[in-house]
Amino acid sequence: MTTKIVVTGLGATTPLGGTARETWNALLAGESGARTLEADWVATYELPVTFAASVKVPVSEQLDRVVMKRLDPSSQYALVAGREAFADAGLGDADIDPDRLLVEWATGIGGVWTLLDAWDTLRERGPRRVLPLTVPKLMPNGPAAAIGMELNARAGARTVVSACASSTESLINAVEHLRAGVADVAITGGSEAAIHPLPLAAFASMQALSRRNDDPSHASRPYDVDRDGFVLGEGAGALVLETEEHAKARGARIYAEVLGGAVTADAYHITAPDPAGSGAARAVLDTLERSGVGRDEVRHVNAHATSTPVGDIAEYTALEAVFGDRAREIPVTATKASTGHLLGGAGAIEGMFTVLALAEGVLPPTINIEHQDDAIPLDVVTEPRPFDAKGAVAISNSFGFGGHNAVIAFRGV
Incomplete structure (x- = not known):
């Protein structure tokens, strides 16, 4: 008999809100997370696209300053979402053996801010000024590692990188690994923090981005005859998946069943x-x-x-x-x-x-x-x-x- 997998926790930080609930309420209200970018580098590099969907709540309001310094923004967003999902699931130390807790995470690009900032530092100030945490911050597995260490998840901290299919693939992997008996609970999802001048310039160069600089909130318009490209966004989403047996044994609230x-x-x-x-x-x-x-x-x-x-x-x-x-x-x-x-x-x-x-x-x-x-x-x-x-x-x-x-x-x- 196939093991049933259920969703028991949700977390997010997105262009619509700093939590899963705030994001969902804004979505139902028909809000747009796209807005004009205020950063000086937009003018410095004369970017042809001057807007994006940046996170609505600054991560500085959600994470301690010391924690932030050790993480690329892609990992910062992941940690915010992962913490919320774990708390939303009502999981405590007594509810899960760390050896049975798994992280299945995803990113499409990884620590692009860390990588490119370090390159600028190397060129402008020399190798001695490159920070020692540069490599662990820029690694694509950084978000999975950050969540795993935060939650003491020892069944594995896996990372998927498959462009814009990445985090759906991570959800699928979580289901398959739970059914295979690797773990009882999985924190799964994905994060991205690529609103940086280079990705914006590159996506614009390939004609992938909308050019509605004068009207960002109406720029992303799937299925409309006047659609002209996507709006680059950032943030993270996390789901807690459990075997139904484990969830029911601890009296967890169940949002939905994951079929596969x-x-x-x-x-x-x-x-x-x-x-x-x-x-x-x-x-x-x-x-x-x-x-x-x-x-x-x-x-x-x-x-x-x-x-x-x-x-x-x-x-x-x-x-x-x-x-x-x-x-x-x-x-x-x-x-x-x-x-x-x-x-x-x-x-x-x-x-x-x-x-x-x-x-x-x-x-x-x-x-x-x-x-x-x-x-x-x-x-x-x-x-x-x-x-x-x-x-x-x-x-x-x-x-x-x-x-x-x-x-x-x-x-x-």
């Missing part, structure tokens, strides 16, 4: 998705098969939907390949319209949104759709929509540069 997920690859192009959506479609189909559910049981999709002209259509093509005409009837939400694109942290935040939709019986809205693209005839949720979630299946999609595809399925309880 799947990972595929397009093997098509370094940045562009396969226009036929075949790899993405296989990820959805494999997820449903491994979860033991039929296509007709899916009642909601949290779409990857970055607001790029090519990507949004490719995802619709994949959904149509899986669900046929029913793809037009399944309520779809594209939450990057509000949060921006958190890259390696996106899947964790969107997995959290999917869990909360099931737990609270409401589908979150997609903002900024003024004229929906006729080539994408989906039932896009544009206002909070009541949802009979008990027993319903919902999926969350994540697709990344390099052709990485990851999809995960949840069920309402």
Whole structure:
């Protein structure tokens, strides 16, 4: 019999709020986390894109100064989200053997601020001024290590790096490792802190970012005919997953059941998705098969939907390949319209949104759709929509540069 895995804790720091609850409430209210960047380097480097979706609550309000100095921002955000999720799950020292507590984390880029600041220091001030903590701060596994040491998680501190599919893949890995008996509890999710002049310049150079400098809050507009690119975001999302047996034994609150997920690859192009959506479609189909559910049981999709002209259509093509005409009837939400694109942290935040939709019986809205693209005839949720979630299946999609595809399925309880 397949071991049931459940979600018992949530945590986040995002462009919409400093906690999971603040983020969810702002999402339901139709807020946007995109705003003009106030940093001096925007003008210094004459960046063509002058806005992004930065975290709403400064990390200095959430972490001790000494802790912050030892961590890259990507690890700082991870620690904030991980702490909240662990507390939200109601876990104490008596509830879990450290040898049975696992960290499954993800990032798409890692410690880019640390790396590039250290390079500037080396060039301008010489090697003796490069800080000794530079390497552990810039390592992509830094966030997983920070959470693991904070929570005394000794079953492992694993890291996934697969572009924008990273944290959904980390959720899938957590499910698989819990079912394999590696641990009883897993802290899983992802973080990103790449709102830095170099990533902004690079994404802009490849025409991936929206150029709506005069109207940031309306820049991310998945499925709209006038979409012109994504909005770079930052932050972290964390979920506590447990075996159902362990959760019930300690009387934990259960948000939703995690059914399982799947990972595929397009093997098509370094940045562009396969226009036929075949790899993405296989990820959805494999997820449903491994979860033991039929296509007709899916009642909601949290779409990857970055607001790029090519990507949004490719995802619709994949959904149509899986669900046929029913793809037009399944309520779809594209939450990057509000949060921006958190890259390696996106899947964790969107997995959290999917869990909360099931737990609270409401589908979150997609903002900024003024004229929906006729080539994408989906039932896009544009206002909070009541949802009979008990027993319903919902999926969350994540697709990344390099052709990485990851999809995960949840069920309402």
